[in-house]
Amino acid sequence: MPDENHSEAKPNGRIRLLDRPAPEGYLREWQDRLRDKPDDEVRDTVALLVFRVAKEWLALRVGSVAEITADAPVHRVPHRTNEVLRGIVNVRGELQLAFSLRAMLGLREGSAPQASARVYPRMIMIASEGQRFVTRVDEVMGVSHFETALMEDAPVTVSKALATFTRGLYSWHDNKVAVLDDELIFHSLLNQHL
Numbered sequence: 001m002p003d004e005n006h007s008e009a010k011p012n013g014r015i016r017l018l019d020r021p022a023p024e025g026y027l028r029e030w031q032d033r034l035r036d037k038p039d040d041e042v043r044d045t046v047a048l049l050v051f052r053v054a055k056e057w058l059a060l061r062v063g064s065v066a067e068i069t070a071d072a073p074v075h076r077v078p079h080r081t082n083e084v085l086r087g088i089v090n091v092r093g094e095l096q097l098a099f100s101l102r103a104m105l106g107l108r109e110g111s112a113p114q115a116s117a118r119v120y121p122r123m124i125m126i127a128s129e130g131q132r133f134v135t136r137v138d139e140v141m142g143v144s145h146f147e148t149a150l151m152e153d154a155p156v157t158v159s160k161a162l163a164t165f166t167r168g169l170y171s172w173h174d175n176k177v178a179v180l181d182d183e184l185i186f187h188s189l190l191n192q193h194l
Contacts, residue, residue: 052139064182066127101135106161
């Protein structure tokens with residue numbers, strides 16, 4: 001006599017427990033759930049490294065940032081240094097070309113916050129197709145995710161150089177963050193007659 005606590009196996013291998021009818025309304029409920037759109041739509045976002053140069057909050061796509069390192073001295077290269085291309089910098093034993101994002105974007109010196117354990121200059125290394133460049137920034141806030149649909153156009157009041165390299169603006173902690181066009185930055189750096 002079969003045990004009542006165990007389901008009997010059918011000849012095709014299925015178990016009788018799985019053959020019982022669904023509770024009333026169960027199938028209709030699942031059909032409605034699958035047919036209706038979810039309340040929370042999946043939003044397209046972009047991960048950006050947010051940092052500050054002078055008084056301006058800027059951001060780069062995380063994919064273009066190779067490394068963030070401690071501040072290091074930049075050494076001039078005779079007959080090659082200019083306002084944008086500043087020289088070379090040692091990053092973990094490798095010499096990298098250093099440029100001034102401040103000069104490239106036409107940003108003026110601003111009164112920076114008092115240096116503290118949290119606010120201090122860093123070097124950001126950007127990379128694309130084997131090319132690497134390093135720039136000094138005044139503060140790195142970290143990575144934030146922004147909805148691409150919420151990006152605003154840069155207003156005409158933004159300086160011409162900054163507007164040229166800006167893809168758009170995001171509102172972030174009561175500030176406007178300019179999202180930089182990393183491809184245009186690389187193109188400009190490679191055309192500095194390196």
